Ligand SMILES: NC(=O)C1=CN([C@@H]2O[C@H](COP(=O)(O)OP(=O)(O)OC[C@H]3O[C@@H](n4cnc5c(N)ncnc54)[C@H](OP(=O)(O)O)[C@@H]3O)[C@@H](O)[C@H]2O)C=CC1
């Protein structure tokens with residue numbers, strides 16, 4: 001079997017086009033503020049594409065680039081200013097923050113109505129309770145791809161590998177909300193290959209290249225690879241290749257469908273960020 005490639009890049013372009021259309025019809029310009037503290041080169045890339053795609057969708061997009069030496073008080077003051085700025089409907093603080101800054105306190109300072117990442121405890125609680133809330137962009141994008149490919153997820157065995165607040169936990173909540181039977185694996189899970197072989201759906205969010213092996217997969221499983229890992233450059237390459245958390249070339253011979261890296265989940269994250277910002281803008285007008 002050669003797995004169907006789930007084209008997140010194409011799907012995300014469709015989501016962005018619908019967002020742009022709705023934004024245009026709105027008569028108000030959705031505003032997104034991204035806050036980047038420090039010089040992490042990978043973060044610079046993501047922030048650049050968020051800004052480009054927000055503008056392409058007709059949004060007002062501002063990026064605040066702060067030095068790694070920024071104090072907690074300075075960062076909190078910026079967030080207060082953005083909370084009070086009526087032109088800004090969505091605030092995203094790029095994580096992780098440099099050492100010395102208190103991530104929890106920063107997230108708590110964001111107005112939950114502008115929390116387009118869905119990381120504020122109020123929004124995390126709402127998601128857990130099944131109440132309407134901005135949903136974290138990466139898991140939301142993964143669920144869109146799964147539903148598009150599989151239709152109804154009811155009763156399917158889903159395994160989420162990873163339990164971070166950004167990806168693993170909200171992914172598990174969304175799958176549960178879609179009536180899948182959900183298992184969450186992490187670094188203390190015993191016999192992960194055996195747990196994985198039971199799953200109809202595998203979402204890998206670990207942060208280790210080639211971590212999920214082909215012989216861990218049930219034949220016909222649907223695999224969503226969230227990982228973004230940069231390999232060391234091969235001789236003659238300026239920068240290393242991007243790969244996911246799944247041993248892609250081997251896995252595609254066992255899975256029925258799989259997302260590539262790049263071109264899978266990553267573009268969906270950005271598309272969902274724009275959609276969450278549009279929704280926040282709509283809610284602010286209501
Ligand atoms: N495509 C996109 O848009 C996005 C991609 N990413 C990528 O997704 C990946 C995961 O990100 P994130 O969730 O933030 O990462 P974290 O490092 O916060 O979490 C990694 C998770 O993997 C688990 N883990 C680590 N080692 C093992 C192991 N040997 N067996 C089983 N589980 C293990 C950890 O378990 P434990 O809790 O026990 O330590 C942890 O829960 C990264 O590659 C990141 O770059 C992230 C966000 C968006």
Ligand SMILES: Nc1nc(=O)c2c([nH]1)NC[C@@H]1CN(c3ccc(C(=O)N[C@@H](CCC(=O)O)C(=O)O)cc3)C=[N+]21
Pocket residue numbers: 045046049092093094095096117137138228242261262263264265266267269270
């Ligand atoms: N507050 C916060 N919210 C986030 O959503 C957040 C964050 N912090 N910190 C870092 C992670 C990572 N992340 C990605 C987004 C898009 C791509 C993406 O578009 N990737 C492209 C490739 C990009 C490239 O070529 O470099 C792809 O997979 O096709 C990747 C990773 C969001 N994150």
